[in-house]
Amino acid sequence: MDEYDRAMYSIKAVSQATGLTVETLRAWERRYGVVVPRRDVSGRRVYGPEDVLRLRLLREATERGHPIGRLARLGDAELSGLLEENASAPRAAGPGGFAGRILDAARDFRAAECEQALTLAIALLPPAQLFTEVLQPLLREVGDRWHRGDLAISQERLVSSTVRRHLGLVLDSYDRTARRQDIVFATLPGERHELGLLMAAIVCASRGFRTHYLGPDLPAEEIALFAREVGASIVALSVVLQERLGDVPAELGTLAASLGPGTTVWIGGSGAQLLDKDALPPGCVCVRAPLELDRRLDMLAA
Template identity: 40%
Template sequence: MTIDREWIMIPSMNTPTNIRLRIGAASRSSGVSPHTIRSWERRHHALAPYRSDAGGRLYTEADVQRLLLLRRAVDAGHAIGSIAHLPDSDLARLGRTSALDPARELSNRFMEAVSRFDPESAERELNRAAALFPQDRLVREVLAPLLRDIGERWAHSEIGIAQEHLATSLIRALLVTLIRLQPPPAGGRPIVFATLEGERHEMGLLLAAFLAAARRRRVVYLGTEVPAADLAHAARNCNASAIALSLVSAGDASDALDLLAALAPRDTAVWLGGSAAQAYAAVAASRGWKVLAGTDDLDAILV
């Protein structure tokens, strides 16, 4: 007879004899990923499973029911840190009252699918968002907040690197597809989108390129880690109206920006965006460049 190792009987001095589930079975039963379960236990003390004699986590049916209630409350828009201490009866009420708008609900379903490594379901949620929301709202209300949420969850160890990579790869694929599906540009000089050498963060850059394409601007998307000299060469050869740079990493980009200023065409504007762009505000002002605080600033100059 084959024994299912996910379900075990524990006759131990430390716990009463009972059926208990290992974390994989508890995850499948509750719909909460093992990584998230561990995070909720470690960071928020949302539940306290038994431990086997070997130290492994073991969950009762009551634990699984609590995980279900916690998941439903989180899906309804309640922060885990605010509800982890509540009794099951309160969690059940929270799960019946949604605190979310449709954009947030879509984002939560996307993240839950990512957490359980279900790319098909996650992609369906992204496609649903793209169908439901106008393009500017898709960026502002769904994709930009979702990317911030992914970063915060990773920073707080609520998702792992593999899940973060899965989420961003799916969003990247959506944005690339949407850019390609835009109507032909209305004409005019193109905008070159890139990051400088050493800057690998791409998602904000892709969002900006998508906004420009949605505004029927010509987009030349070069991607990440483009040397300043090559960037200037590209701008000159395509007669770019602007170079849009995303600056996110903490490294010093001063030398690359100096080289770009020396080599770029004088009639090509330079726009700096991203979380690190403000550090170069004085340099940008001295050169007549623009620092964009977010998508609203970009949209204002694209109109």
């Protein structure tokens, strides 16, 4: 059969079929040559069914703790053999396992291992699963242990700064020429918790929106200035600290007044859940659950 008669899949379709992110697929191809996609007439990568099968085997094997650098050298039959051999072995690197490994490494001050487990989780899990099944439980547990005195401040910082750095890299890996509307991300003055905001920015970037990540602790006027300059449709804020909740409505008022009528403010984060909806200025809405963010992005895209 001519190779052009066969079913061929785009990188997005392969990502959906294998559960690997587009970034992971590209990185695995570039660094390890795990599969060699062909190019269609417009130069885009296209994959055959055998590539999809191989990538699935590779994903399963990496989830069981085998390094991709070594797996890349194995043929499909060897990969299947390896998976059968390990069929009854516990899945130490499953989503829950990653959080445990990162915590254990932080507890023992093993920074490199903390980083390695996080990198692996990012490479293997799609963003939504990474956030809900690994990072949120991990950070909650870090906070609880620190509160109980079971984790030193330096250990808590090791985890949160490693997560911060890697989420920044993930966000940077998204296409800067994205076509959908502009969304500006920031937190208001005094609010340094930004990891949830970064996760929301990654979700938006992965959906093709142009994201402008300004980071934490910015005056409302500065956020508004930037949003006006880029013609943002949305300003997304994160509110976590309860002690700052009293100042938030007034700051939102300043922000909303400085933005054009075409810009809406979305407020997420655990503190946002506690804001009185009736005290919010027009044009500001609380986004309470990840599904609500998805639904709002669907509406914006439409």
